[in-house]
Amino acid sequence: xxxxxxxxxxxxxxxxxxxxxxxxxxxxxxxxxxxxxxxxxxxxxxxxxxxxxxxxxxxxxxxxxxxxxxxxxxxxxxxxxxxxxxxxxxxxxxxxxxxxxxxxxxxxxxxxxxxxxxxxxxxxxxxxxxxxxxxxxxxxxxxxxxxxxxxxxxxxxxxxxxxxxxxxxxxxxxxxxxxxxxxxxxxxxxxxxxxxxxxxxxxxxxxxxxxxxxxxxxxxxxxxxxxxxxxxxxxxxxxxxxxxxxxxxxxxxxxxxxxxxxxxxxxxxxxxxxxxxxxxxxxxxxxxxxxxxxxxxxxxxxxxxxxxxxxxxxxxxxxxxxxxxxxxxxxxxxxxxxxxxxxxxxxxxxxxxxxxxxxxxxxxxxxxxxxxxxxxxxxxxxxxxxxxxxxxxxxxxxxxxxxxxxxxxxxxxxxxxxxxxxxxxxxxxxxxxxxxxxxxxxxxxxxxxxxxxxxxxxx
Numbered sequence: 193x194x195x196x197x198x199x200x201x202x203x204x205x206x207x208x209x210x211x212x213x214x215x216x217x218x219x220x221x222x223x224x225x226x227x228x229x230x231x232x233x234x235x236x237x238x239x240x241x242x243x244x245x246x247x248x249x250x251x252x253x254x255x256x257x258x259x260x261x262x263x264x265x266x267x268x269x270x271x272x273x274x275x276x277x278x279x280x281x282x283x284x285x286x287x288x289x290x291x292x293x294x295x296x297x298x299x300x301x302x303x304x305x306x307x308x309x310x311x312x313x314x315x316x317x318x319x320x321x322x323x324x325x326x327x328x329x330x331x332x333x334x335x336x337x338x339x340x341x342x343x344x345x346x347x348x349x350x351x352x353x354x355x356x357x358x359x360x361x362x363x364x365x366x367x368x369x370x371x372x373x374x375x376x377x378x379x380x381x382x383x384x385x386x387x388x389x390x391x392x393x394x395x396x397x398x399x400x401x402x403x404x405x406x407x408x409x410x411x412x413x414x415x416x417x418x419x420x421x422x423x424x425x426x427x428x429x430x431x432x433x434x435x436x437x438x439x440x441x442x443x444x445x446x447x448x449x450x451x452x453x454x455x456x457x458x459x460x461x462x463x464x465x466x467x468x469x470x471x472x473x474x475x476x477x478x479x480x481x482x483x484x485x486x487x488x489x490x491x492x493x494x495x496x497x498x499x500x501x502x503x504x505x506x507x508x509x510x511x512x513x514x515x516x517x518x519x520x521x522x523x524x525x526x527x528x529x530x531x532x533x534x535x536x537x538x539x540x541x542x543x544x545x546x547x548x549x550x551x552x553x554x555x556x557x558x559x560x561x562x563x564x565x566x567x568x569x570x571x572x573x574x575x576x577x578x579x580x581x582x583x584x585x586x587x588x589x590x591x592x593x594x595x596x597x598x599x600x601x602x603x604x605x606x607x608x609x610x611x612x613x614x615x616x617x618x619x620x621x622x623x624x625x626x627x628x629x630x631x632x633x634x635x636x637x638x639x640x641x642x643x644x645x646x647x648x649x650x651x
């Protein structure tokens with residue numbers, strides 16, 4: 193399809209501390225005991241998109257990611273790993289690799305996307321509409337956008353749900369308005385000129401921008417070149433393209449009839465009359481066709497560009513690992529309702545216990561659980577809805593519920609772990625009680641300690 197694919201993998205995101213580090217950057221965070229980046233790479237491979245540029249923030253982080261990719265995907269994918277400075281943002285990451293982009297169209301995918309929506313479907317919609325950008329939208333998580341919230345923290349009930357507010361045309365093919373991270377219940381300001389131009393618009397708060405975009409390369413690079421302060425594709429570039437599609441240079445008697453007035457759009461009288469006449473012709477199915485046709489069906493001496501959407505079916509899975517809450521949710525989903533994404537075959541008990549793992553007497557591992565290679569559990573332990581990594585040593589009478597335990601973790605006798613994330617090489621001494629906690633790599637929790645809603649990490 194002549195698409196170049198760019199995977200924006202990120203680096204050591206502050207939102208994910210203490211789970212991430214230079215040694216374990218975000219792309220290598222384990223989801224069901226495999227790096228989150230593997231889910232995007234295999235999704236692209238299934239769509240026969242095998243030539244990729246993977247962009248990682250930070251030189252050291254890029255070395256770790258490149259090393260893992262070259263081992264895991266040798267002979268399968270053609271991947272170039274590009275390191276960019278930290279905190280350049282998604283727009284800055286594309287600027288930094290612009291000289292590598294040569295194809296007519298660019299597919300930009302977030303490396304933290306876990307989904308079964310085929311990227312090829314977005315690419316096909318983009319080509320079909322000859323759009324400048326096509327964004328994939330999917331049903332938002334029930335609890336609101338996964339960008340809010342921490343892992344079961346103390347203020348869970350107080351958090352205000354933030355959503356993407358998305359305006360669509362009646363056919364739900366064209367993107368007319370987008371406000372990212374908006375608070376529901378607040379007033380939404382929409383320019384009158386947009387409503388005049390489109391006639392009718394549906395505002396949706398139940399859809400999430402999945403950060404999978406098809407861009408026309410020439411337009412994307414032109415915008416990034418002209419708008420040096422643009423930092424984010426989602427928050428800067430996409431809204432700009434959506435706004436400017438209604439400001440394309442419609443000429444009347446040889447002169448542009450639109451002008452800017454602060455943040456509001458002013459449309460001159462003659463243009464308004466033309467637009468209203470066009471909009472009154474209800475036989476045209478989309479506003480873009482209405483906008484491009486003149487009074488007598490002749491084309492305006494100008495151009496308009498199209499911002500399109502591809503809305504994933506509600507039966508598809510789509511989530512982004514962009515918060516600690518999302519990290520916990522996705523791990524639970526991939527060994528639960530979205531187990532088809534895990535790549536593993538589940539046992540008759542609907543769990544995954546590696547053949548090399550050892551279970552003591554009267555130890556139970558429930559459904560929707562995972563026990564990794566070489567891990568050992570002593571007697572009378574209970575594991576429910578949790579992922580346990582490789583080569584962990586777990587003592588007797590340990591209870592683990594709704595938690596993620598990474599690799600090489602030692603857990604002493606009588607510990608209770610609920611709703612928590614335990615990073616690699618952590619040591620929990622006897623009788624530790626953790627609820628809704630995150631424990632950074634290599635941390636030692638002393639015997640008999642009890643913590644609730646805490647982040648514990650080495651300085």
